[in-house]
Amino acid sequence: xxxxRAEGLDLAxxxxxxxxxxxxxxxxxxxxxxxxxxxxxxxxxxxGLARLLEPRAGRVLLDGRAIAELPTxxxxxxxxxxxxxxxxxxxxxxxxxxxxxxxxxxxWYAQWSSADEQAVLExxxxxxxxxxxxxxxxxLSGGQRQRVWIAMTLAQGTDLLLLDEPTTYLxxxxxxxxxxxxxxxxxxxxxxxxxxxxxxxxxxxxxxxxIAMKDxxxxxxxxxxxxxxxxxxxxxxxxxxxxxxxxxxxxxxxxPLSTRRRRVAAGL
Numbered sequence: 331x332x333x334x335r336a337e338g339l340d341l342a343x344x345x346x347x348x349x350x351x352x353x354x355x356x357x358x359x360x361x362x363x364x365x366x367x368x369x370x371x372x373x374x375x376x377x378g379l380a381r382l383l384e385p386r387a388g389r390v391l392l393d394g395r396a397i398a399e400l401p402t403x404x405x406x407x408x409x410x411x412x413x414x415x416x417x418x419x420x421x422x423x424x425x426x427x428x429x430x431x432x433x434x435x436x437x438w439y440a441q442w443s444s445a446d447e448q449a450v451l452e453x454x455x456x457x458x459x460x461x462x463x464x465x466x467x468x469x470l471s472g473g474q475r476q477r478v479w480i481a482m483t484l485a486q487g488t489d490l491l492l493l494d495e496p497t498t499y500l501x502x503x504x505x506x507x508x509x510x511x512x513x514x515x516x517x518x519x520x521x522x523x524x525x526x527x528x529x530x531x532x533x534x535x536x537x538x539x540x541i542a543m544k545d546x547x548x549x550x551x552x553x554x555x556x557x558x559x560x561x562x563x564x565x566x567x568x569x570x571x572x573x574x575x576x577x578x579x580x581x582x583x584x585x586p587l588s589t590r591r592r593r594v595a596a597g598l
C-alpha cells in the first residue's frame with residue numbers, strides 16, 4: 331500500500347466537475363510529475379490530494395486512513411503543499427514566511443526551538459535565499475518569491491511534497507536549479523514528491539513516474555519512457571511531435587512539429 335492514494339475521486343467547483351472517478355497511487359519515495367493540457371484537472375487533483383478541496387465522491391487515503399478524518403496538524407506534519415499562486419501578508423519578511431513552515435511542529439507549551447531555527451536556515455540555504463531573509467516578500471522578483479515559497483515548504487519538514495508548477499516565474503537557469511533541488515530532496519532524504527509541470531521534457535528528465543491526465547481522468551501513467559510517446563502527445567495535447575532519446579539524460583525528448591515550417595516548406 332502506498333502512503334498517498336486516491337480512490338474513485340470526484341472533484342468539482344460548484345456544478346463544474348473537473349476530476350472524475352479517479353483512482354491513483356502515488357509511488358513512495360519517487361518523484362511523480364502530473365502532466366496534461368490546460369484545464370485537464372492537474373492542479374485540482376493536487377488540491378484534492380492535499381485536502382484543500384472536498385471530494386464530491388471517493389476519498390484520499392494518507393497512510394491508509396481517510397485524510398478528511400485526520401487532524402489538520404497531523405496532516406501538516408506529513409504532507410506539504412506549494413500551491414500555484416501563493417500569497418503572503420503585506421510586509422512579511424522572508425525569514426518570517428519560511429518560519430511559518432514550522433507552525434505544525436509547535437505547541438502552546440513549546441514555541442520556537444533550536445530545531446525550528448536549524449530547519450529554517452537549512453531551507454533558506456538549500457534554495458539560495460538566505461541573503462533575502464530580512465527583505466519583505468513584496469519586494470522580491472517573481473523568481474525570488476517562488477524560491478522563498480519552496481523554502482517555506484522545505485522548512486515544514488514533511489515526507490510528502492506536493493508542488494503545483496514549482497518553476498512558475500523562473501528563468502531557465504532557476505528552473506533547472508529548483509528541479510535539481512527537488513531531485514536532491516528525493517535522492518538524499520527519500521521524500522515523495524508530486525509536482526505539476528507544463529514542460530514535458532522536464533517532466534521526463536526529473537520524474538520517475540508520470541501521470542498524464544485528460545478530461546479529468548488518468549489517461550496513462552508509468553515511467554516516462556513508457557508513457558511519453560507520439561501517440562500520447564496527439565491524444566492528450568493534440569500535438570504532432572517526434573519523440574527521441576535525450577542525448578544528455580537518456581529520457582524521452584519531445585520535438586514538436588511546427589505547422590508553420592511545413593507550410594513554408596510547401597511554399598504556402
